[in-house]
Amino acid sequence: MSETIIKREEQEFLEEEICVAENLVYSRPKTLTDLDLHYCPGCGHGVVHRLMMEVIEELDIQEKTIGVAPVGCSVFAYQYMDVDMQEAAHGRATAVATGIKRVLPDRIVFSYQGDGDLAAIGTAETLHTCNRGESIVIIFINNAIYGMTSGQMAPTTVPGMVTTTSPYGRDVKLTGYPLKITELVAQLPGTYFVTRQAVNNPSNVRKAKKAIRKAFEYVQLNRGTCFVEIVSNCPSNWKMTPVEANKYVEEVLIPFYPLGDIKVPQEESK
Amino acid sequence: MGELRLMKGNEALAEAAIRSGCDAYFGYPITPQSEILEYLSREVPKRENLNMVVLQAESEIASINMIYGAAGAGKRAMTSSSSPGISLMQEGLSYIAAAELPCLVVNVNRGGPGLGTIQPAQGDYFQATKGGGHGDYKLIVLAPSSVQEMADFVRLGFDLADKYRNPVMILTDGAIGQMIEKVKLFEQQPTSGTIPKPWATTGKTKDRERNIITSLHIDPKEMEKINLRLQAKYREIEEKEVRYELFKTEDADFILTGYGLSARICKKVVEIGREKGYKLGLIRPITLFPFPKKLFADIATRIKGILDVELNAGQMLEDVKLSVDGRVRVEFYGRMGGIIPTPEEVLEYFENTFLKGD
Amino acid sequence: MAKVKGDIIVDIEKCKGCELCVVACPQDTIALSDKINKKGYHYMIKIKDNCTGCENCALVCPDAVITVYRKTGKKKEKVATLTNVKKDMTLEVN
Numbered sequence: 001m002s003e004t005i006i007k008r009e010e011q012e013f014l015e016e017e018i019c020v021a022e023n024l025v026y027s028r029p030k031t032l033t034d035l036d037l038h039y040c041p042g043c044g045h046g047v048v049h050r051l052m053m054e055v056i057e058e059l060d061i062q063e064k065t066i067g068v069a070p071v072g073c074s075v076f077a078y079q080y081m082d083v084d085m086q087e088a089a090h091g092r093a094t095a096v097a098t099g100i101k102r103v104l105p106d107r108i109v110f111s112y113q114g115d116g117d118l119a120a121i122g123t124a125e126t127l128h129t130c131n132r133g134e135s136i137v138i139i140f141i142n143n144a145i146y147g148m149t150s151g152q153m154a155p156t157t158v159p160g161m162v163t164t165t166s167p168y169g170r171d172v173k174l175t176g177y178p179l180k181i182t183e184l185v186a187q188l189p190g191t192y193f194v195t196r197q198a199v200n201n202p203s204n205v206r207k208a209k210k211a212i213r214k215a216f217e218y219v220q221l222n223r224g225t226c227f228v229e230i231v232s233n234c235p236s237n238w239k240m241t242p243v244e245a246n247k248y249v250e251e252v253l254i255p256f257y258p259l260g261d262i263k264v265p266q267e268e269s270k
Numbered sequence: 271m272g273e274l275r276l277m278k279g280n281e282a283l284a285e286a287a288i289r290s291g292c293d294a295y296f297g298y299p300i301t302p303q304s305e306i307l308e309y310l311s312r313e314v315p316k317r318e319n320l321n322m323v324v325l326q327a328e329s330e331i332a333s334i335n336m337i338y339g340a341a342g343a344g345k346r347a348m349t350s351s352s353s354p355g356i357s358l359m360q361e362g363l364s365y366i367a368a369a370e371l372p373c374l375v376v377n378v379n380r381g382g383p384g385l386g387t388i389q390p391a392q393g394d395y396f397q398a399t400k401g402g403g404h405g406d407y408k409l410i411v412l413a414p415s416s417v418q419e420m421a422d423f424v425r426l427g428f429d430l431a432d433k434y435r436n437p438v439m440i441l442t443d444g445a446i447g448q449m450i451e452k453v454k455l456f457e458q459q460p461t462s463g464t465i466p467k468p469w470a471t472t473g474k475t476k477d478r479e480r481n482i483i484t485s486l487h488i489d490p491k492e493m494e495k496i497n498l499r500l501q502a503k504y505r506e507i508e509e510k511e512v513r514y515e516l517f518k519t520e521d522a523d524f525i526l527t528g529y530g531l532s533a534r535i536c537k538k539v540v541e542i543g544r545e546k547g548y549k550l551g552l553i554r555p556i557t558l559f560p561f562p563k564k565l566f567a568d569i570a571t572r573i574k575g576i577l578d579v580e581l582n583a584g585q586m587l588e589d590v591k592l593s594v595d596g597r598v599r600v601e602f603y604g605r606m607g608g609i610i611p612t613p614e615e616v617l618e619y620f621e622n623t624f625l626k627g628d
Numbered sequence: 629m630a631k632v633k634g635d636i637i638v639d640i641e642k643c644k645g646c647e648l649c650v651v652a653c654p655q656d657t658i659a660l661s662d663k664i665n666k667k668g669y670h671y672m673i674k675i676k677d678n679c680t681g682c683e684n685c686a687l688v689c690p691d692a693v694i695t696v697y698r699k700t701g702k703k704k705e706k707v708a709t710l711t712n713v714k715k716d717m718t719l720e721v722n
Contacts, residue, residue: 018633018634018635018681018697018698018699019635019637019695019697020697023635023681023697023698023699024695024696024697025634025681025683025696025697025698026683026686026694026695026696027695027696028692028693028695029692032692036641036642036691037690037691039690040644041644041645041646041669041690042644042646042647042648042690043690044690045690046689046690046691046692047688047689047690050689050690050692062474063473063474063475063476064473065473065474066343066471066472066473068339075486076486078480078482078484082474082480083473083474083480084471084472084473084474084480084481084482085471085480085481085482085483086338086339086342086471086482086483086484087369087482087483087484087485087486088335088338088339088365089335089338089361089362089365092331092332092335092338092362095327095331095332095333095335095336095339096335096336096338096339096342097339098325098332098336098339099294099296099335099336099337099338099339099340099341099342099343099347100339100340100342100343100471101339102294102323102325102336102340103293103294103323103339103340103343103345103347104343104345104472104473107472107473124328124329124331124332125328125331125332125335128327128328128332199688201652201688202652202683202684202687202688205687205688206687235646241647242646242647242648243646243647243648243651246648246651
């Protein structure tokens with residue numbers, strides 16, 4: 001026997017699977033290869049690799065993107081990023097990127113460099129690439145230390161910071177001041193978009209991704225260099241846990257290297 | 271249709287670069303070769319339908335790394351410099367050789383060591399043929415000895431580079447770079463060459479895996495494999511690409527040998543020596559790597575002596591000695607500091623060394 | 629008010645136990661397991677059922693091991709029972 005029934009069941013859920021395709025809100029980008037990352041637990045490289053590959057997937061530019069990864073912990077970036085890549089000598093990534101961009105002007109070219117690479121041995125190449133306004137994306141991972149070679153002082157090491165070559169804390173009288181290269185390149189007319197971000201908490205990660213996406217969009221206008229610094233961590237060489245390291249980023253590095261857009265295109269600033 | 275022109279060595283080389291389908295020239299000024307960059311800066315914008323990149327980089331280090339990038343992207347890339355600048359490029363050359371990228375590098379040798387002099391010399395033979403940079407690698411080295419060869423070897427150099435995926439060096443000097451001679455220029459070749467480069471980083475399309483240009487191989491087994499592959503390549507080059515010039519060697523008792531500028535002088539020495547009744551001949555290696563070892567080994571048994579003439583302290587001399595392996599007497603005459611010996615002075619040395627007090 | 633329910637799937641073999649996700653989670657949903665994976669890391673597991681699918685954990689994960697699902701609340705109503713059919717039929721009203 002049947003009769004018309006209306007039965008309202010408030011706030012009640014039928015037993016059902018949440019992990020189904022229609023409910024997917026985030027998954028690992030397909031532009032990251034399947035290989036396990038070799039980076040230390042908690043290392044910011046992993047987050048930035050992921051954000052870049054998400055952006056490349058979302059903008060659908062995998063087929064025309066070419067990357068350059070020089071010496072540093074991320075010299076193996078080409079094992080994780082599923083785009084054509086060239087490995088470069090220490091400091092020379094932006095020169096290599098210039099060579100690629102000049103002969104393949106319609107491709108998107110990026111370099112992915114650490115602080116030693118970009119701001120010590122590669123300073124000339126960095127400045128001149130930005131000065132010429134090569135329309136490439138420069139991703140600058142600044143963790144204020146030399147990671148791959150086990151923890152020496154970097155040009156961006158902050159005063160008082162302990163490293164293996166500044167074991168009593170960086171003494172500015174002896175070794176000079178931290179090099180704020182991002183502010184320097186922002187002054188060059190050849191740079192189009194210059195920003196500094198971090199990835200040490202979810203809110204900063206969201207902002208960093210927006211900035212990286214902007215860089216890969218702006219660079220396609222071919223109006224100059226798009227420079228993204230990411231203030232990052234190095235748990236192993238700072239001798240901290242990843243959680244402590246991200247706190248160090250927040251409490252010590254970010255006050256020294258303030259986050260935000262340093263140079264935006266005219267159109268955006270209006 | 272080749273055209274006949276009167277040109278300076280450096281400029282003939284630059285013109286040949288355009289005609290060889292070179293895609294990119296990245297360079298830095300240094301005497302005595304800045305004309306190459308200047309010629310290209312002036313001429314390339316004038317040519318219709320020429321997409322060649324000509325860029326003055328901030329240093330020789332930047333230049334060689336731009337070459338790496340462009341070559342890795344599958345294009346014909348070249349640079350030129352002179353001794354101290356070539357020293358700066360050594361790391362880059364090692365990387366290019368290890369990553370097996372084709373490119374052309376021109377060394378217009380000046381006097382050294384150190385900042386030296388701007389006058390011509392041949393002190394970079396070791397650097398060019400024995401390494402210069404770190405690791406077990408070789409450059410193919412071509413030694414022009416005329417303005418004609420300055421032009422022809424650019425085309426040959428690019429073709430060899432593409433064929434073997436190896437850097438090629440044109441080792442010349444300040445005199446040949448600056449001298450003016452007639453040259454027959456070859457017709458325009460296809461841009462980027464004709465050999466396909468499926469390994470180049472041009473953007474990963476859906477039909478293939480990503481291309482990686484690298485020289486980093488941390489696993490020793492992998493690294494050895496790569497080295498063995500490189501060595502096998504160099505053996506193949508030694509077998510197939512030796513080039514040299516012989517002048518009056520068929521009936522010679524004594525052989526003079528030299529390359530580039532010193533070979534020009536030796537040729538004159540052979541001529542004036544023959545007038546005096548000496549049976550002299552000249553072996554002029556054109557490829558310094560691969561060195562014509564077999565040629566020297568074969569000829570050693572039927573001659574009485576070899577005089578090696580160079581503008582250095584005795585560098586190719588060692589390869590000559592290695593090749594003859596003690597079978598014949600080898601002597602050396604050299605000047606340094608940019609001084610170019612006269613043919614008379616060399617002939618006199620030959621007479622005093624080989625003919626007197628025998 | 630619609631309740632948001634989320635869930636995560638973790639690739640435990642790729643997880644390096646860095647704990648950044650644990651700190652990032654606003655709901656205390658997750659923690660490191662006592663067990664270890666093949667690499668010897670204590671991998672992340674859910675310890676509560678209150679995940680909202682906010683993605684914070686996935687945002688901070690350096691190894692991209694987390695997949696996030698989120699489902700907004702849907703009310704299921706039994707609106708009518710149709711005659712002339714053998715079984716009850718339930719219609720969903722969003």
